[in-house]
Amino acid sequence: MTNPTSPAPLTDKQSQVRERIAQRLGSRHRKETMFRLMGIMSVTFGVLVVLVLFTDIIGKGHGAFVQSAIELEVDYDPQVLGIDSVSPETLALANFDAVIRRALQARFPDAVGRNNRRALFSLVSSSAPYELQQQLQENPQLLGQKQILWFTADDDVDTYVKLFADNKRGHFERLSEQKVAWIQQLLDSGELKKRFNTTFFTNGDSREPEQAGIRAALVGSLLTLLVTLALSFPIGVSAAIYLEEFAPKNRWTDIIEVNINNLAAVPSIVFGLLGLAIFINFFQLPRSAPLVGGLVLTLMTLPTIIISSRAALKAVPPSIREAALGMGASRMQTVLHHVLPLAMPGMLTGAIIGMAQALGETAPLLMVGMVAFIVDVPGSITDPSTVLPVQIFLWADSPERAFVERTSAAIMVLLSVLILMNTSAVWLRKKLERRW
Amino acid sequence: MEMHFDQHISRQFNEDLEGLKTEMLEMGGLVTSQVADAVEALANADSALAESVLEIEEEIDRRELNLDEHATLIIAKRQPTASDLRMVMSVIRIARDLERVGDEAGKVAKMALAFSEAGSAPRGYTEIRHIADAVRNMLNDALDAYTRFDVTAAMDTLAKDTQVDMDYSSAVREMITYMMEDPRSISRGINVLWILRALERIGDHAKNICEQVVYLVKGTDIRHSSNSNNS
Amino acid sequence: MTATTTITTTVLDVGEAAPNSQKPVEHPIMDTLTQSTETVGQPLCESATLRMRHVNVFYAETQAIFDVSLDIGRNEVVAMIGPSGCGKSTFLRCLNRMNDTIEGCRVEGELTLDGEAIYGPKVDVVPLRARVGMVFQKPNPFPKTIYENVAYGPKIHGIASRRADLDEIVETSLQRAGLWNEVKDRLDKPGTGLSGGQQQRLCIARAIAVSPEVILMDEPCSALDPIATARIEELIGELSENYTIAMVTHSMQQAARVSQRTAYFHLGKLVEVNDTEMVFTNPQHPLTEAYITGRFG
Numbered sequence: 001m002t003n004p005t006s007p008a009p010l011t012d013k014q015s016q017v018r019e020r021i022a023q024r025l026g027s028r029h030r031k032e033t034m035f036r037l038m039g040i041m042s043v044t045f046g047v048l049v050v051l052v053l054f055t056d057i058i059g060k061g062h063g064a065f066v067q068s069a070i071e072l073e074v075d076y077d078p079q080v081l082g083i084d085s086v087s088p089e090t091l092a093l094a095n096f097d098a099v100i101r102r103a104l105q106a107r108f109p110d111a112v113g114r115n116n117r118r119a120l121f122s123l124v125s126s127s128a129p130y131e132l133q134q135q136l137q138e139n140p141q142l143l144g145q146k147q148i149l150w151f152t153a154d155d156d157v158d159t160y161v162k163l164f165a166d167n168k169r170g171h172f173e174r175l176s177e178q179k180v181a182w183i184q185q186l187l188d189s190g191e192l193k194k195r196f197n198t199t200f201f202t203n204g205d206s207r208e209p210e211q212a213g214i215r216a217a218l219v220g221s222l223l224t225l226l227v228t229l230a231l232s233f234p235i236g237v238s239a240a241i242y243l244e245e246f247a248p249k250n251r252w253t254d255i256i257e258v259n260i261n262n263l264a265a266v267p268s269i270v271f272g273l274l275g276l277a278i279f280i281n282f283f284q285l286p287r288s289a290p291l292v293g294g295l296v297l298t299l300m301t302l303p304t305i306i307i308s309s310r311a312a313l314k315a316v317p318p319s320i321r322e323a324a325l326g327m328g329a330s331r332m333q334t335v336l337h338h339v340l341p342l343a344m345p346g347m348l349t350g351a352i353i354g355m356a357q358a359l360g361e362t363a364p365l366l367m368v369g370m371v372a373f374i375v376d377v378p379g380s381i382t383d384p385s386t387v388l389p390v391q392i393f394l395w396a397d398s399p400e401r402a403f404v405e406r407t408s409a410a411i412m413v414l415l416s417v418l419i420l421m422n423t424s425a426v427w428l429r430k431k432l433e434r435r436w
Numbered sequence: 437m438e439m440h441f442d443q444h445i446s447r448q449f450n451e452d453l454e455g456l457k458t459e460m461l462e463m464g465g466l467v468t469s470q471v472a473d474a475v476e477a478l479a480n481a482d483s484a485l486a487e488s489v490l491e492i493e494e495e496i497d498r499r500e501l502n503l504d505e506h507a508t509l510i511i512a513k514r515q516p517t518a519s520d521l522r523m524v525m526s527v528i529r530i531a532r533d534l535e536r537v538g539d540e541a542g543k544v545a546k547m548a549l550a551f552s553e554a555g556s557a558p559r560g561y562t563e564i565r566h567i568a569d570a571v572r573n574m575l576n577d578a579l580d581a582y583t584r585f586d587v588t589a590a591m592d593t594l595a596k597d598t599q600v601d602m603d604y605s606s607a608v609r610e611m612i613t614y615m616m617e618d619p620r621s622i623s624r625g626i627n628v629l630w631i632l633r634a635l636e637r638i639g640d641h642a643k644n645i646c647e648q649v650v651y652l653v654k655g656t657d658i659r660h661s662s663n664s665n666n667s
Numbered sequence: 668m669t670a671t672t673t674i675t676t677t678v679l680d681v682g683e684a685a686p687n688s689q690k691p692v693e694h695p696i697m698d699t700l701t702q703s704t705e706t707v708g709q710p711l712c713e714s715a716t717l718r719m720r721h722v723n724v725f726y727a728e729t730q731a732i733f734d735v736s737l738d739i740g741r742n743e744v745v746a747m748i749g750p751s752g753c754g755k756s757t758f759l760r761c762l763n764r765m766n767d768t769i770e771g772c773r774v775e776g777e778l779t780l781d782g783e784a785i786y787g788p789k790v791d792v793v794p795l796r797a798r799v800g801m802v803f804q805k806p807n808p809f810p811k812t813i814y815e816n817v818a819y820g821p822k823i824h825g826i827a828s829r830r831a832d833l834d835e836i837v838e839t840s841l842q843r844a845g846l847w848n849e850v851k852d853r854l855d856k857p858g859t860g861l862s863g864g865q866q867q868r869l870c871i872a873r874a875i876a877v878s879p880e881v882i883l884m885d886e887p888c889s890a891l892d893p894i895a896t897a898r899i900e901e902l903i904g905e906l907s908e909n910y911t912i913a914m915v916t917h918s919m920q921q922a923a924r925v926s927q928r929t930a931y932f933h934l935g936k937l938v939e940v941n942d943t944e945m946v947f948t949n950p951q952h953p954l955t956e957a958y959i960t961g962r963f964g
Binding site for chain 3: 248249317319320321322323324325326327328329330333337338341342
Binding site: 440443444445446449514515516517518519520521522655656 | 919920923947948949950955956957959960961962963
């Protein structure tokens with residue numbers, strides 16, 4: 001009997017081995033620390049990049065959410081307007097331009113000469129007459145009276161106010177000295193102010209930056225996504241269920257599987273070309289419409305959804321299937337009653353990933369004409385429209401300085417939609433994924 | 437069927453079973469020599485030898501307890517089945533028989549002590565000698581058959597018990613004749629009868645051991661069966 | 668880097684120097700396995716519920732079961748034992764055609780349940796599986812409530828449509844499975860929240876809810892602790908009054924405790940079938956003997 005309190009002496013082999021282990025311990029610990037450091041560095045790098053990206057975008061884009069406006073006292077003089085009553089017909093003919101010109105002239109009587117006056121009139125946006133028209137349409141009793149109103153400033157004025165007015169350092173070459181003097185005068189008197197930019201969320205695209213908004217693109221994106229989701233989710237899930245649960249495992253299903261995987265790797269523009277050839281040229285579907293865009297994006301997201309749905313189905317423990325089959329449930333009952341509810345959270349995640357991918361896609365949509373200049377907010381899936389990423393692409397291409405901040409602002413909106421979608425996906429999954 | 441107790445996956449189990457068998461056979465050897473010694477003490481009126489036989493009896497009792505304990509442990513730890521189970525069961529039963537044989541040898545040794553005090557070899561000694569040789573051989577052969585798992589040898593040995601029984605009855609008749617002829621020899625004659633009786637019982641126990649050999653190898657229990665009585 | 672190389676080699680040496688006696692000893696009995704598929708003992712019986720004759724099972728090219736003939740009598744418990752991969756589970760799964768789900772699995776031979784063919788072009792597996800229930804190795808309750816677990820079978824087979832009938836079936840099934848008292852207050856709780864042994868009894872309740880004739884059990888206790896195992900074994904004893912039970916087990920003691928007959932499978936062949944007492948005290952085939960005494964397996 002050995003005494004348990006005093007361990008038996010080590011054999012030579014044992015002590016040799018222990019020595020070797022002790023020798024290498026230091027280097028093993030070093031390597032482990034290195035490995036961990038590398039991981040931390042990678043994560044830090046990733047977080048840093050995201051932070052830089054976000055600061056850059058927010059830094060550039062936050063300005064787009066405010067818009068300079070000029071306060072003017074307008075006189076709804078029926079003579080100047082050239083109307084004597086307010087009705088849709090008369091409003092369409094009324095000369096609101098003149099009213100605004102008079103108001104500006106009244107504010108700056110020193111502006112004389114043709115060039116000076118034109119410069120003066122360009123302080124406000126070309127949309128100012130429409131704003132005035134709307135004001136009068138809503139309040140017909142104002143005819144013949146005076147009112148103090150805020151008018152959207154021109155994009156050059158806006159840019160100057162946002163970028164140059166504060167530090168007075170730089171020189172904005174698009175504005176004359178005279179104009180800068182007027183702007184300063186208005187700023188000092190509080191008649192030129194930055195107000196919240198509702199136009200950005202209510203308007204469609206425009207050549208004038210101060211009138212350009214993302215509404216049309218946002219609605220276009222949502223409509224396109226709706227079509228994509230409505231088509232790709234049921235098709236993808238049914239395909240996945242058939243392939244995973246019912247299809248015999250033979251060479252044909254192998255070929256199909258390989259092809260689905262290949263399809264997921266096909267460049268998206270190819271889907272665009274396909275969409276152009278099939279949906280527009282062959283089926284004669286309307287160009288630039290969310291319907292066609294959605295169809296093309298469906299083609300693109302299907303492989304993603306099928307692959308992730310199959311993975312979700314595979315992850316359902318086979319014991320559940322056995323239990324149901326052993327009870328005498330048919331294949332379909334087994335799938336519908338037991339397998340699908342368990343696989344649903346995973347399928348939804350796949351669908352959301354596919355949707356996010358589709359939301360950010362530009363290339364295939366260019367091919368089906370969704371790159372058009374769309375001013376009107378689309379009302380249905382057959383109306384011509386554009387989507388957020390294409391809108392971003394278009395604005396990024398525009399020469400006006402004021403479009404820079406709008407591009408970033410549109411990116412912010414796109415990212416918000418993405419985050420919203422992902423959050424709702426997580427919430428949905430949490431809700432469906434009951435813990436058993 | 438061939439018997440292999442050294443081919444379990446668990447080597448410890450092999451060793452346990454082997455140990456149990458060895459322990460039992462050692463006990464058997466001890467008991468066999470005890471029987472021989474008791475008869476020897478009787479023949480030579482050797483009181484010292486008779487005393488040693490009685491001492492060994494305690495050793496045999498102790499060994500029986502040990503065997504029981506070890507067999508119980510094997511059952512508890514290994515839940516033996518089939519031939520393993522029969523092996524353990526037969527060892528337990530044989531140990532019991534061996535212990536009884538030890539008791540009978542002790543009886544003979546006590547008689548030997550009594551005779552040595554009286555100072556003469558008893559009449560009927562040749563019969564005792566004859567039966568003693570026969571049962572000693574039976575005991576030896578039975579244990580041999582067990583060692584070799586030899587059913588044929590066991591059946592042969594088992595058959596010899598009938599002869600021992602016959603010899604015993606004729607010896608008893610002879611002793612009765614002696615006692616009728618000489619009433620003074622009755623008390624001594626009864627002692628001789630006791631010895632003969634003890635020896636005959638040893639033969640029965642040897643027979644039981646043979647039956648266990650058959651049980652171990654064939655799996656059939658022939659105790660109390662006609663097979664056992666007639667052959 | 669010579670230093671590291673030496674170290675590695677030495678470490679390897681240490682490994683090789685370790686006692687290398689864990690290899691299973693080649694057993695002479697293994698050689699005695701003949702090519703014959705003849706079964707020792709009493710594979711057949713009168714008034715059999717399940718009758719299997721000359722069953723061969725193939726997985727694609729490989730044959731898993733070789734010419735097995737076996738009867739399982741009414742309300743009899745038959746245990747199937749044998750080393751891993753001997754085909755006992757495969758054979759069990761033939762009885763309710765669970766092998767159908769395995770790609771490339773082919774069953775030949777004559778299998779009947781009360782005289783009706785189990786395999787055949789016209790046989791529908793759905794009613795068959797309602798008559799031949801199954802309990803699996805790992806407790807696999809549905810991720811639903813206890814009530815729904817038991818009610819599932821009656822629902823899909825349309826046995827009970829009214830809630831009251833269903834309630835009664837659930838209660839009696841749970842009572843028979845010895846689970847009612849433990850779960851009657853939490854029928855709406857998930858079945859997966861029960862302990863392993865309770866889950867397995869829930870699976871048994873689920874199986875008997877459709878009143879099958881035969882219950883197949885595929886190592887029903889191998890994932891359970893000894894107490895839960897004892898409860899299941901007790902339950903099997905009670906169930907055998909009403910049901911015919913065929914079970915596969917790795918525990919020979921369990922086979923000895925619960926079954927009336929024991930079948931020993933070896934490499935896809937049915938080597939021996941006999942009364943359980945006989946198999947465990949005096950097996951007739953050397954392979955059975957070698958297996959149940961722990962010579963190989």
